[in-house]
Amino acid sequence: MDSFEIANLFYSIGQVWTEWLTNLGLSPEWLSFTNKAMGAVLLTALPVMIVCVTIMGERKIIGRFQDRLGPNRVGPCGVLQTIPDIFKLLTKEIITPTKVDKVMYNLAPMLSVVSVILIWAVIPLASNVVGVDLEIGALYFVAVSSFGTLAVLMAGWSSNNKYALISAFRGVAQLVSYEVPLVLTLLIPVLLAGTMRLNGIVEAQAQGWYVLLAPISMLIFFISSTAEVGRSPFDLLEADSEIVAGFNIEYSGMRFAMFFLGEFIHAFTFCGVIATLFFGGWRGPFVDQAPALGFLYFLIKMFAIYFVHIWIRITMPRLRIDHMLNLSWKFLIPLSLVNLVVMSLAAKLVQTPAMDATLWQLLPRWGILLGTNMVMIAGTFMILGTVSRRERHKQEAARVLEPVASGIQG
Amino acid sequence: MTYVVFGLFGILTLGGGILVVTSRNLVRAAASLVLSFFGIAGLYVLLEAGFMAAAQILIYIGAIAILIIFAVMLTQRVAAGNRVAMNSQWPWALLVSALTFALLVYIINIVWPLGIRAENVPVLAADPTRGLGMALVDWGQYVLPFEVASILLLGAMVGSIFIAREQHDD
Amino acid sequence: MVPLSWYLITSALLFCIGLYGVFARRNAVAVLMSIELMLNAVNLNLVAFWRFQTPTRPVGLAFAVFVLVVAAAEAAVGLALILSIYRQRKHIVVEDLDLLKL
Amino acid sequence: MLQDYVLIGLLFVVASALPISAIVFGSILGPRKPNRIKNDTYECGMETMGPTWVQFKVQYYIFALVFVIFDIEMVLLFPIAAAFDVLPIYAVVEAAIFILILAAALAYAWKKDALEWF
Numbered sequence: 001m002d003s004f005e006i007a008n009l010f011y012s013i014g015q016v017w018t019e020w021l022t023n024l025g026l027s028p029e030w031l032s033f034t035n036k037a038m039g040a041v042l043l044t045a046l047p048v049m050i051v052c053v054t055i056m057g058e059r060k061i062i063g064r065f066q067d068r069l070g071p072n073r074v075g076p077c078g079v080l081q082t083i084p085d086i087f088k089l090l091t092k093e094i095i096t097p098t099k100v101d102k103v104m105y106n107l108a109p110m111l112s113v114v115s116v117i118l119i120w121a122v123i124p125l126a127s128n129v130v131g132v133d134l135e136i137g138a139l140y141f142v143a144v145s146s147f148g149t150l151a152v153l154m155a156g157w158s159s160n161n162k163y164a165l166i167s168a169f170r171g172v173a174q175l176v177s178y179e180v181p182l183v184l185t186l187l188i189p190v191l192l193a194g195t196m197r198l199n200g201i202v203e204a205q206a207q208g209w210y211v212l213l214a215p216i217s218m219l220i221f222f223i224s225s226t227a228e229v230g231r232s233p234f235d236l237l238e239a240d241s242e243i244v245a246g247f248n249i250e251y252s253g254m255r256f257a258m259f260f261l262g263e264f265i266h267a268f269t270f271c272g273v274i275a276t277l278f279f280g281g282w283r284g285p286f287v288d289q290a291p292a293l294g295f296l297y298f299l300i301k302m303f304a305i306y307f308v309h310i311w312i313r314i315t316m317p318r319l320r321i322d323h324m325l326n327l328s329w330k331f332l333i334p335l336s337l338v339n340l341v342v343m344s345l346a347a348k349l350v351q352t353p354a355m356d357a358t359l360w361q362l363l364p365r366w367g368i369l370l371g372t373n374m375v376m377i378a379g380t381f382m383i384l385g386t387v388s389r390r391e392r393h394k395q396e397a398a399r400v401l402e403p404v405a406s407g408i409q410g
Numbered sequence: 411m412t413y414v415v416f417g418l419f420g421i422l423t424l425g426g427g428i429l430v431v432t433s434r435n436l437v438r439a440a441a442s443l444v445l446s447f448f449g450i451a452g453l454y455v456l457l458e459a460g461f462m463a464a465a466q467i468l469i470y471i472g473a474i475a476i477l478i479i480f481a482v483m484l485t486q487r488v489a490a491g492n493r494v495a496m497n498s499q500w501p502w503a504l505l506v507s508a509l510t511f512a513l514l515v516y517i518i519n520i521v522w523p524l525g526i527r528a529e530n531v532p533v534l535a536a537d538p539t540r541g542l543g544m545a546l547v548d549w550g551q552y553v554l555p556f557e558v559a560s561i562l563l564l565g566a567m568v569g570s571i572f573i574a575r576e577q578h579d580d
Numbered sequence: 581m582v583p584l585s586w587y588l589i590t591s592a593l594l595f596c597i598g599l600y601g602v603f604a605r606r607n608a609v610a611v612l613m614s615i616e617l618m619l620n621a622v623n624l625n626l627v628a629f630w631r632f633q634t635p636t637r638p639v640g641l642a643f644a645v646f647v648l649v650v651a652a653a654e655a656a657v658g659l660a661l662i663l664s665i666y667r668q669r670k671h672i673v674v675e676d677l678d679l680l681k682l
Numbered sequence: 683m684l685q686d687y688v689l690i691g692l693l694f695v696v697a698s699a700l701p702i703s704a705i706v707f708g709s710i711l712g713p714r715k716p717n718r719i720k721n722d723t724y725e726c727g728m729e730t731m732g733p734t735w736v737q738f739k740v741q742y743y744i745f746a747l748v749f750v751i752f753d754i755e756m757v758l759l760f761p762i763a764a765a766f767d768v769l770p771i772y773a774v775v776e777a778a779i780f781i782l783i784l785a786a787a788l789a790y791a792w793k794k795d796a797l798e799w800f
Binding site: 648 | 740743750751753754757758
């Protein structure tokens, strides 16, 4: 009977809640409204709570990677470190520089938090637990994250600081460049599932996670999402050795903390989106019997992907701006365009199987899609090899002619 | 309730629009333009055109507004806050737009009388976005404009890169 | 639902605001922004008509999407022209750009 | 349909209440001792020289421009991808042609060195 209760966990909570509100004498419309308001509060609280856990975990993990302990003073093994941190930020003085543009200066940190929390409205948390299963879910996700670009630009401009503005401009160039491959590969789960509903995409992955059907898309999406959230090696926004601290240099205290919070939520929200689009979201063993397990699976997948993020963050040095832009425009975008064309034609060759297709009926689709991906990967490596060999020859020839290397200015 | 939301987004749209044409600081004007675009996106949601709302935010706020802000910053030498924003013919412009508005209201009032409440609005198709997708690549419908759109975009990109590029001597 | 005429009035008002901006602003970028407002007003009209007149066929939506395409192309080329003019003449005040008059 | 967006509207309100309340709390709890130097623009301790709203190079604009074009393209592709399972094969080919024309635009930009960071 144990598993039965878990199976109905969300359902039973909903039942109790609804009953309680109906007993209070709420009309159905107001009941629905109250439920939605509750949902909104929960969806805001969830990422904030996850942040509190992740910041701590990330600092510990980075400490271990760098052969040190990490925070270890507050609470057992330092797990409560975040709480004093929050209080410290709360009691900092909030400085408003005299020359800022007040309206935009105050709006920017708000926008950076709101834009990422809004994404959580469409992420399916468990089989029937999703804020709203919007008909245009995938597009909504892209649209909402484009507010983040605006927040960067607003913060940089309103601060009235050269470095902030330079950083904001660079940041926008970066965000804009990586949004193209991100969205182009987002199209692939959409077309494989034949729907823009994120829950629909997760359900369609009952026939195999899309990371197996479209590994290239997953890689492109992962790389460009790392750049979108401004994580290392793409953290040029706050390249502290070049531009004082980035677009948020004039911000202090809680206002700065809001940018920080926004950035953190952004980072693992994208991990959640990757888990949803390519790793089957809430799918996992026994999830049909016990829907509540789905939430657990989702969190596990999200944190696993986030761990890779952290791993990359502490391993890779920062890219130079021209390299970063080249990576997007001259590698990722052409690759994702080719990927999109080839994948759509390949997926059309084998009709989408019915929902109850057996493993044998699914095999041709898997084989063709995976095979296409392998061919594309091989082709990419061949082209890359040729190009880099040619480049090396060119550079060697240049070195013979002109011994003084001329640096490129970023 | 819908009326309240409509009013909210309407005020956002029109207020943003008014700020765009009146504010002297061009970056402020661009920010108000974003407000106005956002209001329009809200109106699209009220019209149950979710796809258009998302496209509006993605294209207008996420791309065109940023392009405009970049252009503003590239063409502003100093913080040009205190130059004259309007030219000498602005009273005439005001008059002309007011007359146009009056004319439009007059016409609208003839065909769709203002006082009438919306009764029996037709029901939406099941999934309008999918319908749009099918129509865009359907031989009988919009495939020609669809391909022409891509050629237009190609032309726009080639042309504007050609125009905007700084002339390098090498 | 809010009746169709309300949307039409909103759109007409926005269009006229844009029209005023086009006539009255001196800065070319501001003129371009006003044009964007007018295009938006047109789009709002198209979507409103789609919703109230032909909601079962995606006619209005398709046209609105093509207006989006044109708006983006216009913004890209227009701003590029403005930049190019700015590089040559160091200002972008519309009424002083009378190259053809000489 | 419209009901879906109620939650998003509410989420927008709640999500903006979070940073607002955090900043208000912070300004209540934090000290407030402004002075002229502290409120000045921070540029590594140096005096700000010249106008702050400096001009930028046109390269930024070109990236934004290419992005706008691609953004439009992607928006047009989204409804097609959503209807993918019912599309005939020729429709997919048409969409592929659409993508290839835009790829030609990218190739042009590449060829003209518009994507270089000078």
